[in-house]
Amino acid sequence: xxxxxxxxxxxxxxxxxxxxxxxxxxxxxxxxxxxxxxxxxxxxxxxxxxxxxxxxxxxxxxxxxxxxxxxxxxxxxxxxxxxxxxxxxxxxxxxxxxxxxxxxxxxxxxxxxxxxxxxxxxxxxxxxxxxxxxxxxxxxxxxxxxxxxxxxxxxxxxxxxxxxxxxxxxxxxxxxxxxxxxxxxxxxxxxxxxxxxxxxxxxxxxxxxxxxxxxxxxxxxxxxxxxxxxxxxxxxxxxxxxxxxxxxxxxxxxxxxxxxxxxxxxxxxxxxxxxxxx
Numbered sequence: 001x002x003x004x005x006x007x008x009x010x011x012x013x014x015x016x017x018x019x020x021x022x023x024x025x026x027x028x029x030x031x032x033x034x035x036x037x038x039x040x041x042x043x044x045x046x047x048x049x050x051x052x053x054x055x056x057x058x059x060x061x062x063x064x065x066x067x068x069x070x071x072x073x074x075x076x077x078x079x080x081x082x083x084x085x086x087x088x089x090x091x092x093x094x095x096x097x098x099x100x101x102x103x104x105x106x107x108x109x110x111x112x113x114x115x116x117x118x119x120x121x122x123x124x125x126x127x128x129x130x131x132x133x134x135x136x137x138x139x140x141x142x143x144x145x146x147x148x149x150x151x152x153x154x155x156x157x158x159x160x161x162x163x164x165x166x167x168x169x170x171x172x173x174x175x176x177x178x179x180x181x182x183x184x185x186x187x188x189x190x191x192x193x194x195x196x197x198x199x200x201x202x203x204x205x206x207x208x209x210x211x212x213x214x215x216x217x218x219x220x221x222x223x224x225x226x227x228x229x230x231x232x233x234x235x236x237x238x239x240x241x242x243x244x245x246x247x248x249x250x251x252x253x254x255x256x257x258x259x260x261x262x263x264x265x266x267x268x269x270x271x272x273x274x275x276x277x278x
Contacts, residue, residue, distance in 0.1 A: 095176030
């Protein structure tokens with residue numbers, strides 16, 4: 001790092017090239033929508049499950065679980081154009097982002113894919129996310145591939161990005177079939193909506209969780225926990241009603257406290273015992 005008059009200069013971190021290559025795959029016909037989802041019941045049940053198991057259950061895991069179920073229920077969300085055909089996936093591979101420290105680059109978003117997430121229990125999803133956050137992911141073949149690509153010359157990286165963008169089968173292999181990014185942070189208690197880079201047919205961005213006063217049927221007021229959500233959708237593939245049906249399913253799963261029950265508690269305890277954490 002070099003200090004100049006009024007600024008510092010340091011080398012461009014090579015690992016950032018992986019982020020730029022991902023941005024090259026943004027879909028031009030993306031439209032965005034945002035909403036607030038009532039997270040009150042889910043938050044209460046997440047706290048209760050955490051107390052019963054002694055193991056933190058992240059909002060990220062829960063929302064990812066709900067997203068996979070909604071996408072399986074609404075296949076238009078995982079339908080892509082490939083040449084003159086439409087490809088619809090039955091396995092919901094959710095591509096998400098984990099922020100991890102990288103030497104020389106600070107904290108960098110690292111892509112991670114939950115394969116066949118629609119068939120996993122919430123306990124399995126939460127366990128896998130915890131392991132991924134703790135791991136260096138150095139043994140993950142996709143992470144190794146991204147690091148190799150980051151060192152390639154710009155024309156090669158752009159060529160690879162274009163290939164993935166055109167072919168949903170390659171997209172599934174390298175990034176999954178639906179995206180989830182999370183911009184929540186502790187202390188961010190005002191409404192905040194993120195508008196994500198959109199490389200899928202649908203990408204969801206989780207914003208802040210806020211307390212909001214609402215009128216109730218009795219004429220009084222009640223405070224609810226509202227989750228700010230944004231989604232980008234490829235309008236070349238999915239139309240307004242398809243987006244609305246997906247949003248309705250996704251919201252229903254989140255608000256109903258899906259899978260936050262005794263089955264989750266029991267499954268989590270068994271996973272802890274299996275991993276030697278009785």
